Amino acid sequence: MIKHSVCVLGGGSFGTALANIMAKNGHQVSQWMRNEQQVDEINLTGLNSRYLPNAPLHCELLATSNLEQAIRDSDTVFVSIPSKSFEQVVQRIEPLLTAEKILISTTKGFNPNRFELMSDVLRRNPVTQRIGVLSGPNLAKEIAAGQMTGSVIASSEEAVRHRVIELLKSPTFRLYESKDSKGVELAGALKNIYAIVCGLAKALNVGENTMSMIMTRSLAEMSRFAVHFGANPMTFLGLAGMGDLIATCTSPLSRNYRVGFAIGSGKNLTDAIGSLGEVAEGVNTLKMVVEEAHRNHLYMPLAEGLFKLLFENATLDSLIGSMMTGEQTWDVEFATTEEKKNV
């Protein structure tokens, strides 16, 4: 095995879960975070109590607040910073990059400053284009607890995909390859909107017919949006699409689901986000996606209904109405050609 030097940017739950797997796999791993107390806690006690309590970390995982050294010493950099701060952190590392370094985004969201994905932010650096996206049904707390998990590494460069597999594969973490970076990344970002919808529905005690319809029509809506922006619709049937949609739309471990559940239980959006203490990417994603759907005349009744509920004081009836009384359409219309619809 080749021992790689890896740096994970971000001290949150997902960055910590990934850093821990790679350290256990025998790679040299540093995890950069801005909070000195958290650095000391990880290095002295092997715990990240704020973000990943109950998960003992491997003794070779080195937490650090020295960004410059962490980047200089690494051949692969995982960026696990919420979308709100992603661009700002990437700008800080740009002067430290070299042409061989591989950059992997694990962040499922859009840049709030302009309509672009995290890999677009990475690609704007002038030094390395060795870029990948990791996405799938990857609830950090389950990964840290050693639950079997699958994920997708998407990149146009084979060596990038293989590097990530070499770093992360373990008896409980399995990776699948994809060349459809756009589809994989859009799937991971978009599903957060529908996790909020499903959390809300669950709080209202809807039946399983209803949950199934919401999730399946969510997949249709996500895919329609992504296909418009160049993704392969088949990607949405895989782990990054269907897989992650199921995990986040059904698990109270998902922060986005929890935001929806809190709203369905009567909290307002500010309180629902406030009580999380962690990132729920779906709220910003919803704003960006609804705006872009309008601009491109894309039909997204669930996202539209949620947007009106959260930001325009609409009632829950309007969200239900947008799903039930919208334009009559074909099933799996996003992946079917006109001729096939008529067979």
Ligand SMILES: NC(=O)C1=CN([C@@H]2O[C@H](COP(=O)(O)OP(=O)(O)OC[C@H]3O[C@@H](n4cnc5c(N)ncnc54)[C@H](OP(=O)(O)O)[C@@H]3O)[C@@H](O)[C@H]2O)C=CC1
């Ligand atoms: N958690 C999960 O199950 C999964 C998460 N993801 C994705 O991973 C991304 C990261 O999420 P996750 O680890 O869960 O997030 P968390 O909310 O758990 O943690 C966020 C981390 O980012 C740090 N951070 C925020 N802003 C800055 C900044 N400006 N400079 C430096 N550090 C900063 C925070 O530091 P501080 O504590 O100092 O504020 C904290 O360490 C998200 O986009 C999410 O969609 C993907 C798959 C699974």
Ligand SMILES: O=C(CO)COP(=O)(O)O
């Ligand atoms: O993306 C995730 C699991 O795959 C995590 O979802 P949340 O950000 O909603 O917790």
